[in-house]
Amino acid sequence: MGHMNSPISTPRGYAPRIEAEPETGRPRHEFAMVFTSTPRGARLARKLVSHRLDAWGHPYGSRVNDTLTLITAELTANAVRHGHVSGQDFHVRLIHDTDTVRVEVTDSRPERLPVLSGLEPPGDAESGRGLQMVAGLATRWAVAPCEDAPGKTVWAELRLA
Known part of the structure; x- marks a missing residue:
C-alpha cells in the first residue's frame, strides 16, 4: 500500500487532557489538534471531534x-x-466543562472576520448560511x-442542560 499524506501537520495535543476545574474540582476534558488547511483536514477534524465526544459520553x-x-x-470549512x-x-480545540462543551477553531487570517448577516443568501447561493446555522445551534x-x-x-458553545 502506498504512503498516504496525512492532513494532520502535528500530532501535538492528540491525547486528551483531564484537568480539575478550579471551582468544583470536577474533571474537565480537553482535546486539541492541528490540521492542514485543506478540505481533508476539515473532514478529519469533524470526525475526531465526533469521536472524542462519543468517548466523553455523548454517543454518536x-x-x-x-x-x-x-x-x-x-467552522473548519470556514x-x-x-x-x-x-x-x-x-x-x-474541544473543551468539555460541567455544563458546556465548547469548540474553538483558530486560523491565520485575523483580517477575515466572520460576520453574521441578517440577510438570507439568495436561494441558489452555494454559501452564506453556515454562520446562521452556527448561531441557531x-x-x-x-x-x-x-x-x-x-x-x-x-x-x-453548547449548554448541556
Whole structure:
C-alpha cells in the first residue's frame, strides 16, 4: 500500500487532557489538534471531534454529538475557505466543562472576520448560511483575535442542560 499524506501537520495535543476545574474540582476534558488547511483536514477534524465526544459520553447520534459535529464542520470549512494562509494550519480545540462543551477553531487570517448577516443568501447561493446555522445551534458563539500570533479563533458553545 502506498504512503498516504496525512492532513494532520502535528500530532501535538492528540491525547486528551483531564484537568480539575478550579471551582468544583470536577474533571474537565480537553482535546486539541492541528490540521492542514485543506478540505481533508476539515473532514478529519469533524470526525475526531465526533469521536472524542462519543468517548466523553455523548454517543454518536445524540443531540450534543450531532450538534457539535455540525458546528465543527462549518467552522473548519470556514477556516479552510476564508482563513487559509499558504503554509499555515488551523487548530481545533474541544473543551468539555460541567455544563458546556465548547469548540474553538483558530486560523491565520485575523483580517477575515466572520460576520453574521441578517440577510438570507439568495436561494441558489452555494454559501452564506453556515454562520446562521452556527448561531441557531450554539448557545453562544463569537470570534476573538489571537493574542500570541496573527490569527483569530471562532468558537461556539453548547449548554448541556
